[in-house]
Amino acid sequence: MTRIFVFPGQGSQARGMGKDLFDSFRDMEREADEILGYSIRTLCLDDPDGNLVRTQYTQPALYVVGAMAYRRRVEQLGDTPEFVAGHSLGEYNALFAAEAFSFTDGLKLVRQRGALMGNASGGGMAAVVGEDITNIREMLAEAGETTIDLANHNSPRQSVLAGPKEALERVAPYLESRKGVRVVPLNVRTAFHSRYMAPTKAEFGAYIAGFKLSPLMLPVISNLTALPYRDDEIAHNLVQQIDHPVRWVESIQYLLQEPEPTFEEIGQGTVLTKLIEEIRRVPLPVNIARRY
Structure with missing residues (x-):
């Protein structure tokens, strides 16, 4: 062991x-x-x-x-x-x-x-639940979101994004258009990691x-x-x-x-x-x- x-x-x-x-x-x-x-x-x-x-x-x-x-x-x-x-x-x-x-x-x-x-200060974070990290990267590229970073890869189907709040709010509906995907804003005022x-x-x-x-x-x-x-x-x-x-x-x-x-x-x-x-x-x- x-x-x-x-x-x-x-x-x-x-x-x-x-x-x-x-x-x-x-x-x-x-x-x-x-x-x-x-x-x-x-x-x-x-x-x-x-x-x-x-x-x-x-x-x-x-x-x-x-x-x-x-x-x-x-x-x-x-x-x-x-x-x-x-x-x-x-x-x-x-x-x-x-x-x-x-x-x-x-x-x-x-x-x-x-x-x-x-x-x-400045920026924010959001958890993306229900999608793998490869597809998240692809969806961000498709949406043309170049100001958002992947901050945490926590589990196979949970990652955290960080970047300007406006960009996170803008991309959330696009990510959630994929079946089973949820975007959960985190209660932070900074884009950590x-x-x-x-x-x-x-x-x-x-x-x-x-x-x-x-x-x-x-x-x-x-x-x-x-x-x-x-x-x-x-x-x-x-x-x-x-x-x-x-x-x-x-x-x-x-x-x-x-x-x-x-x-x-x-x-x-x-x-x-x-x-x-x-x-x-x-x-x-x-x-x-x-x-x-």
């Missing part, structure tokens, strides 16, 4: 998350409070000001809960997994698990990432350059390449991830080639578990790249 831990990203947050973790990991709570300048427990459990949906708060909250959940699960098992992967923000938890950086350095990176992404995040990527690149990153102790699957990280790619991949798509389907298909792959979602929610179930139902492509 190959044990694989996966960590969810933004969108999985919920008030009350981590309620069974904070009392057990007070050291991590204290460190988080010191770095963030507010009570992470209050944000996650009570969210009195409604900040949990704001990117600059969502990302640190999910990272902290994911890191605590990872420590708890490793303590329970008495061992680490064979592979780790994370969806977008969740990749930081995967890298923490692999000891690329300390809990506190990871939180500093996530805090800056969340702040930069939270300050970005698209070309429109290039300025944010540049700022984050300057910030991460000040951190020392360590060789990985576990294989981590990269959102950018859908392959295991090399030690010299950590900063580069995290920077590029900001304006490149999350290749979740390919990442899971890579891992499905391992002997008896067993996936376990660590952190808040079961979003990734459901996506992985969908990906498992589709036959693997004939030629999937292998790095090792």
Whole structure:
């Protein structure tokens, strides 16, 4: 059996998350409070000001809960997994698990990432449900929509588009003209994982350059390449991830080639578990790249 831990990203947050973790990991709570300048427990459990949906708060909250959940699960098992992967923000938890950086350095990176992404504006995102990614690309080309990017490939029949809101609204009826296709606007005001995040990527690149990153102790699957990280790619991949798509389907298909792959979602929610179930139902492509 190959044990694989996966960590969810933004969108999985919920008030009350981590309620069974904070009392057990007070050291991590204290460190988080010191770095963030507010009570992470209050944000996650009570969210009195409604900040949990704001990117600059969502990302640190999910990272902290994911890191605590990872420590708890490793303590329970008495061992680490064979592979780790994370969806977008969740990749930081995967890298923490692999000891690329300390809990506190990871939180500093996530805090800056969340702040930069939270300050970005313009554009939007929409999920396309019920169609495969090849047909979506073809339909966008047929519609002449050159300003929209594919931001996430989450499952064989669920992808996320990012771009100007007017373009997303314009193309939605065309996509929905295909039987069984639904387009669901997402409640964001920024086109994450698209070309429109290039300025944010540049700022984050300057910030991460000040951190020392360590060789990985576990294989981590990269959102950018859908392959295991090399030690010299950590900063580069995290920077590029900001304006490149999350290749979740390919990442899971890579891992499905391992002997008896067993996936376990660590952190808040079961979003990734459901996506992985969908990906498992589709036959693997004939030629999937292998790095090792």
